[in-house]
Amino acid sequence: MKKKILIYLCALAGVLVACDDLTDQPQPNDGIQGGTLLETGTAEMYILSEGLFNLNNSTLARYSFSKGTWTPNWFYAMNRRDLGDTANDMDVYGSKLYVVVNVSSTVEVINLADGKVLQQISLVDENGASRQPRAIAFHEGKAYVCSFDGTVARIDTTTLQVDTLTRVGRNPEDLCVQDGKLYVSNSGGLDWEGIGVDRTVSVVDLKSFRETRKIEVGPNPGRILPGPDHTVYVATYGAQIEKGDYHLVCIDTQKDEVKVRYDEPVTEFAINDRLAYIYTFDYQRQEASIKVFDLGSGKVQRESFITDGTEMQRPYSISVNPYSGNVYLTEAYNYQVVGDVLCFSPQGKLLFRIQGVGINPNTVIFRDRDGAPVSGGGDAEPDSSMYAYADTVFEYVPAPSQYMNTSVTASGDGFTAAQVLAEANRMFRNPKQCLLSLGAWGGYITVGFRKAVKNVPDAYDLKVYGNAYYDMFGTWQDRPGGNAEPGIVWVAKDVNGNGIPDDPWYELAGSEFQNPNTIRDYQITYYRPAAGQDVRWTDNQGNEGTVPRNIYHTQASYYPEWMPDELTFRGTRLPDNAVNEPREDMPEHWVGYAYDYGYADNHPNNTDGCSLKLEWAVDQSGQPVQLDCIHFVRIYTAVNQVCGWVGETSTEIQAVENLNYGR
């Protein structure tokens, strides 16, 4: 009898378990779809998500731009344990990543070389109660962590121990270092019901590690960041957060007093050079907005940062990738689902979105060097399939550009021509991480392959990767358009076998080759401007114009500093491809239409539109030529147009691939 019952019970249990048809749904986007994300000069990105209180679900995700790998729960993958509850902040110092976990009351120090935790530092008081660490900053070998109990802990970055603590104001929310001093925003947020919030920023002298003064900045200061020209900017949130009495306050760090208090409501902000990207929320009107604020003039430069109509539910953090200037916003939805990271160009156009990064993503940081592998082992050597890509840059001569003298043009302040070429070569060797802008019309790059690219009849032979994409709203004209910046592609065979591109060039005739508006033998000359001036040009058609400066790029000059005072380019000019199609929400909405075929940076990388056939090659007289193979490729920007606030059209190149490699 009992046996029978046992059998019945087992059978019953079996049925019950079998009926549980509740299955885990995939995350909204497990990993990155559509291949590679592009970021200039950026090797990897870490995204910290705080999760929800009491759920121990803080996560740290990593995306490697150089390898295209996405690891949503990277900390767990490397350490076989989770971060814990409510990770609030993180930053990199040296080769280590420091993560501040508020409820778990820890600072996790991760060795970026292998992803392993070197030390877990517990921040509790004498009674064992949490200090509630909130934020971290670094200076000269020390990490500083402010905690809600009114302390700043100093951690030695070699011993990874707290060496001492100092007291600041009530419930410090954030801290930063400027001019060798520590600035701590004392929110006093937990006293809003009682004696009222704090109103000060503590200045801590880093030598004595003592608070030297308190600067009155206004009620409930929060996010605090170093600004340009000896300043610190702090957001204040008012005595009652829901009243919306928010301000941005600038502190002069030489006098340690408030310089100016902007009547600009700020919830979160990020600073890139002289621009602040500000997220605000008007509680009375229940409206959110993201603005661009010029710290130099103290004025809002653009009321609405996002220009392509991308909608966000609840932005949770804002940061700027220092290597590219792109702006990263995190989307928290309703704070209870996994959020996204969105990358916008400085012009406010969505470049890519990573879905499902974690619940409440609050910090995004970037590195220009690759750190840890995804799982175990060191960084793998590039395998031989990498030789499918052109890996030598022979010439890189960008025309004037709003990206000039930045990493997008392999340059920087005081770079020589040799340095630029070396940097371009370094970038180009990593086809997943590179993005080189060729600047306005005529700017070019010449690259070479290790092995010849064969001409396979009726097949695509070359693929040129750029950053073209189709407009997410569609276009008025019934053809693909968005951000197409077509460049003409030339090819050459190493006829003399010397490994140098000194051989005859052949143009790949694209779809506009016969277009009557295409101008052959076009010639343009650019002139070095005075600092802060537009770049003037004249052409051989009797026109003149400028590559105008804009508000997104504030470097001194848009002219390649390492080049002579005049720059002349010759080639074919394609008809302008961009059209202003104003929309209600975007009075100036530029759509760059893609030509049918045959150009670089003209169609998105995941389409055939960026693949090319060697049989399209023509000689100087326009006659088709039959090439059995080629070794060199030259690409130059082929339209000469300026699209209003978006600026000049310039071809961008990520990589050039031999589609017949190994065939």
Next chain:
Amino acid sequence: MKQTFVFLFLSLSYAHSVLGVCRTDTLPDRQLQRVEVYEGKKRTQLRSSVPLQSLSAEELKSLPVLQVSDAAKFFSGVQVKDYGGVGGLKTVSVRSLGAQHTAVAYDGLLLTDGQTGQIDLGKFSMEQVQTITLANGQMDDLLQPARALASGALLSLETRLPEFSAQREYHVSSRLTTGSWGLFNPSCSFSASGPRQWVGGVSAEWTQTDGHYPFDLRYGAEDAITERKKRNNTDVRALRLEAFTAKRWNSGALWKWRAYFYQSERGLPGATTYYYDHAAQRLDDRNAFVQTQYQQDFGSRWSLKASAKWNGSRQEYLDPDYKGSEGQTRNDYRQQEYYVSAALRYRPITPLAFAFSTDGFAQTMEANLTDFARPRRYTWLSALSGKYTAGWVTLNASALFTRVFERTLSGASASDRSRLSPFASVVFTPFPKENLRLRFFVKDIFRMPTFNDLYYGTVGTRTLKPEKALQYNAGVTYEKAVARWLPQLAFTVDAYYNRVSDKIVAIPTKNLFIWSMVNLGKVDIRGVDVTAQGLFCLHQDWQFRLSGNYTYQRALDVTSDEAGTAESLTYRHQIPYTPRVYASGTAALSTPWGELSYALLYSGKRYALGQNIAANRLDPYTDHSLTYRYDRSWGKHSAALLVECLNLADKNYEIVKNFPMPGRSFRVTLTYQY
């Protein structure tokens, strides 16, 4: 009819053991009585037009039950949210409607908490509880307060009225339970009969535990590093005092009074935060109520039931680690409720009955929070119901009218509300000779926003509408005495569809600091509840009882699928903390040397948040318990020994994420009764 009902009810309350049914050597009349009692109880469940489940004192004896919530886990269609340990919060949600849609009645009148709208079942002891009954929708009984109709489900805790005779003028009962982690739980009660058919009694109970149970803390997913830890700050000390008195008239009229006092202090262990196990928050509770109920029949056609209650509660919360400048936070919440009710039943002709009941109650809440609204809520409920009983069909219908007046002493108040809530049910007995019944009910009900929903800090939203719950149910019940060795076999199968709309949920505004309550959610619930019971007579004093419950439930969030919104990411996902499959079972073997029983709980996987993704998953769990009970009586004395082994498999499963349940533990109980 009425007399029989009362007789059955009283005998039920007084029956010592229903397990004598297999015996043939006992006194025939006693045996008869017991069989009737047993069948009477089951019949109520099987004849009910709404799904009705109950556990009698006898069944409760063989279940591992310390608190009311432990018993509720053995009902089908129920999710008990249990934060673990003796002191952990325990609430019950029926058929995924949410805990606020479940009303809990103690001795006929509701327990209430206007602040949270839900009752912590962990704070109620089973000591005085004779039966525990769960009704979906509402009970068939017409003569009841209007408030008993005003919820999606009703969990009733019925107490006993002792019987006295010339030979027995008083009862004494004492009990001591002790067990793992410092559990010390003595109780005693005394009741006596007085002159003029007055009876009365008092009872007292003390519960104390340190609750430092060990558990495995796993730092992440399945293959994560695991550490053995102990729960902290889990101590509970609770005192319950209760007194009742009742007078019965020869006419059958009955007047009952009950006074209840409960006081507890406990630590709040908090979630098992990784790398940080300090916990020091305290919660002190005090709750008292006095209630009275008078019932009388006027002739054979009219019956009256009048009730009144006062309830007061105070809760003090202390966080000694708060980082405000005072170094701690101390919250103090006080609530009161005054309640009156009258119900009248009229039976013009035999198959037909009507009832009208009307209730009024006032609820107030005070708190030491800045600018607290100090709400006062006045509710007036009236219900008209009718019942028609023919041989093969029973029809039930009622309409409940609710009028709520909202006032505050400080600041704006929420809007007044009024609503009409209909209910209808029908039971068919298609075959006169078979105990097969088909039943259907539909009920449209709502719950008011709680004081927290409306007035709590910046979160509360005064414009909230009531949350609506529409329920449909269709079911079959069947019962048969199969053979002498199988005198009872019964099962019920009910399929249901519920729709919760205007669900009150907390969402953040676009400012990340400020959350607010809104009527946003929609939940679509389709499920099947199955229950089965069998009684096997193996040999004279040997019998075996088997019962099982099974629930399959698709409770899907259907709020919105608009692309790009948070809601679209949880669209058609199972709502949090709701398993698709839930089952419980018991097997009890009684022998001349005592009774051995086994109890099983099984829950399928659940999700801690609205997204059904692996990171939010709570794994399925199974909980096995064994109970051994030995009863002995001599003369007017009786004694019992109960040994319980709980959670045999020693798995620290989680019902609520990061609140692990205790592992294997033991309890021993000694009872003496006179």
